[in-house]
Amino acid sequence: MDGTVLDYKLAWVDESDKKILHSKMFETLEAAINESVNHKDFFIFNLTSNENGAYSWVLLPYGMSTWYQAGLTLRDLTRLL
Numbered sequence: 001m002d003g004t005v006l007d008y009k010l011a012w013v014d015e016s017d018k019k020i021l022h023s024k025m026f027e028t029l030e031a032a033i034n035e036s037v038n039h040k041d042f043f044i045f046n047l048t049s050n051e052n053g054a055y056s057w058v059l060l061p062y063g064m065s066t067w068y069q070a071g072l073t074l075r076d077l078t079r080l081l
Helices: 029-036 065-080
Strands: 008-013 021-026 042-051 054-059
Touching: 008 029, 021 029, 029 042, 042 065, 054 065
Parallel strands: none
Antiparallel strands: 008 021, 008 042, 042 054
16 A cells, blocks of 8 residues: 555445445546446545545545435434424
8 A cells, every 4th residue: 555645536335244435546537437337336535635644525426425415414304303
């Protein structure tokens, strides 16, 4: 592992163990999208900040992003009840 942080991250849930999340970084969004066809439940992120070993990522509108955001909205609504 070389420790290089690239601009795009493809992350996917392990099909045999939903508690495991795998990820791979790419230099371009196109490369991440091309690799995503090999995975069922995935997310693509864009790196926005890399300071002192802390990383910030923006969730891009691919894969399971809509379902994830809907789940967070539902969670927030149920907290109001």
